[in-house]
Amino acid sequence: MAKQYATIGLGNFGFNVTKTLFEEGHDVVAIDRDEDAIQRVQPYCTQAVLADATQKDTMRTLGLDGMDAVVVSMGDNENAATLITLYLRELGVKRIVVKATDEDHGKILSKVGATDVIHPEKDMAIKVARSLSTPDVLDYIPMSGDFLIAEIAPLEAFVGKSLAELQLRSRYGITVIGIKELVPENFILVPPASFVIKDSDILIVIGKRLDIQKIKTLKERK
Numbered sequence: 001m002a003k004q005y006a007t008i009g010l011g012n013f014g015f016n017v018t019k020t021l022f023e024e025g026h027d028v029v030a031i032d033r034d035e036d037a038i039q040r041v042q043p044y045c046t047q048a049v050l051a052d053a054t055q056k057d058t059m060r061t062l063g064l065d066g067m068d069a070v071v072v073s074m075g076d077n078e079n080a081a082t083l084i085t086l087y088l089r090e091l092g093v094k095r096i097v098v099k100a101t102d103e104d105h106g107k108i109l110s111k112v113g114a115t116d117v118i119h120p121e122k123d124m125a126i127k128v129a130r131s132l133s134t135p136d137v138l139d140y141i142p143m144s145g146d147f148l149i150a151e152i153a154p155l156e157a158f159v160g161k162s163l164a165e166l167q168l169r170s171r172y173g174i175t176v177i178g179i180k181e182l183v184p185e186n187f188i189l190v191p192p193a194s195f196v197i198k199d200s201d202i203l204i205v206i207g208k209r210l211d212i213q214k215i216k217t218l219k220e221r222k
Contacts, residue, residue: 002026003068007045008053008084010037013099013120014073019044031062054080059087069095072114078105082112089113149177150212152203164193172214174207 003026007018010032022028022044030045032038033052042048051058053072064070070093074081078101088096089112097116100106106117158166168174179188179195180202188195197203205212 004066005029006031006062006064006067006070007073008032008070009073009075009081009099010034010041011073011075014071015041015044017071017073022046029062029067053084053087056087059084059091064088065092067093069093069097071097071099073099076101078108081105082108085109085114086112146208146210147206148209148212149204149206151180152205152212152215154197154199154201154203155215158197158203159199160196162194162196163191166197168205168215172207173211174205174215176203176205178204180204 005021005026006029007014007021008031010018010030014030014032015037018028018030018041027046028044029047029049030038030041031049031051031053032041033050035050038048038050049062051062053059070088072081072084072088074084081098081100082105085096085098095115096113097118098109098114099118099120100109103119106119109117163176168176177190179191179197180186181188181198182200182202183198
């Protein structure tokens with residue numbers, strides 16, 4: 001079901017959030033005070049609005065209180081991001097996602113109303129570091145309590161064995177919640193214990209980061 005979003009600030013981050021949400025079938029209102037940015041985003045949003053979001057009276061006219069979420073990305077302009085976040089909270093926006101410049105700015109944003117604070121450079125740095133330290137993990141989604149949902153390439157020790165034989169949950173504390181079959185292309189949600197892993201499969205697992213890293217030891221098993 002299509003949802004309604006607004007993006008405020010159309011630099012690289014804001015533009016790509018807008019474009020991705022729109023391409024996934026959602027209604028997106030893109031807002032920026034730069035005319036060139038508005039012209040650039042027009043093919044990739046439902047509505048492009050030339051406006052200064054730091055003006056409270058302007059914000060009231062945009063109908064943002066009915067959005068499922070509003071994403072704020074103001075580059076290095078911390079004051080603008082903070083002020084806009086405050087206005088969005090006062091308007092009653094349910095979910096306010098804001099890009100922070102650093103940890104201190106993130107704390108301020110949380111105090112004035114941000115429900116989600118994004119640290120793009122820090123998050124990407126952590127992702128790159130973990131992909132280097134755990135090369136068998138193709139991608140992951142961080143969750144609370146150091147839990148991750150991760151895509152794992154099939155290790156040599158996996159291939160030709162069933163999930164029941166591998167006993168990943170009892171041995172390593174991770175649970176397989178899905179399988180991406182590439183040949184032929186298919187997705188299996190909560191695969192049965194009898195499922196036999198092929199070298200072309202991708203495992204979707206949930207578990208603690210350290211537990212997911214432990215599966216690398218399976219390379220040594222035959």
